[in-house]
Amino acid sequence: MAPQLAWIGLGNMGRNLVEKGNLDKPLILFNRTKARSEDLASKLGSSKTKVVDTINDAVKPSDIVFMCLGDDAAVNAAVDKMLEEDVKGKLIVDCSTVHPETTNALEKKITEKGGEFVGMPEVLPQDGPDNIPVFGAPAMADNGQLVCVTAGSKASCDKVVPYTTGVMGRTNIDYSGQPAGNATLMKVIGNTFILNMVSQLSEGHVLAEKSGLGVDNLHTFVSTMFPGPYTAYSQRMLAGDYYQREEPLFHIDLARKDARHAMSLAESSGAKESMKMLGLAQGRLDKVKSEIGDRGDIPSVYGVVRKESGLDFKNKD
CATH class of the missing domain: 3.40.50.720 (NAD(P)-binding Rossmann-like Domain)
Incomplete structure (x- = not known):
């Protein structure tokens, strides 16, 4: 039965x-x-x-x-x-x-x-x-x-x-x-790839905008070379979804929790000094929370990186 x-x-x-x-x-x-x-x-x-x-x-x-x-x-x-x-x-x-x-x-x-x-x-x-x-x-x-x-x-x-x-x-x-904890260990480490990817994409789009290349050109490159999550997050960033969405797809508090767990694991494993990219991403997630509160989503990091470079948090009026 x-x-x-x-x-x-x-x-x-x-x-x-x-x-x-x-x-x-x-x-x-x-x-x-x-x-x-x-x-x-x-x-x-x-x-x-x-x-x-x-x-x-x-x-x-x-x-x-x-x-x-x-x-x-x-x-x-x-x-x-x-x-x-x-x-x-x-x-x-x-x-x-x-x-x-x-x-x-x-x-x-x-x-x-x-x-x-x-x-x-x-x-x-x-x-x-x-x-x-x-x-x-x-x-x-x-x-x-x-x-x-x-x-x-x-x-x-x-x-x-x-x-x-x-x-x-x-x-x-x-x-x-x-x-059983090896499953969640895999998940937490895997999520660091996502957090770092969003920071990397954000930096690329800001540089493309400020250098004159243009974000559309960079998106064409991203979608050609990295179809899948890179392309999906790039689209959400450029569409302004990262601040317009009322209900986040991945709530910023959940992302911050995952980052904290990863940093805790790094510290207890003696790998904290090698997690500099994650530390940067974690700080940006905290700034998202300060900027737009509970409406914050993982791709909202794009707005934070824009502000770091002197641009508005929002990429559209």
């Missing part, structure tokens, strides 16, 4: 569990803001989902519980609620982007109670916030194009793999048999 699944938190990957996971039971949905679960359920169909009021209501009848939450504190609070139930024989899968030490601590806490645990972030060109140890943007999550990363005991990871390639993601990077 197929297991009962639950999804706690953000919903894009949960959507793919329903649409592509061949589930024979309704997916149990819980979100702290119940209206978000109800909205997702209305799109997927009431026969394929069941919205519940509490985390406990999601965990108690479930065999596998996926969660995707915003930060370490939210994940820890959710797991504490889960452990109010008997989790023996249950598998908890964390898709959140948290510090690897948090992931390893969760693995220990849950397995000591007789449960199983897998860290499963996603890894891919990031243009938005499904904020999961998976790499990808919201649109990529919707289309099942994320790259999943699984770590934990092999037996536990084997239970999750059927829901990765072809369901929630396009492929899976398998770290089974390794500490």
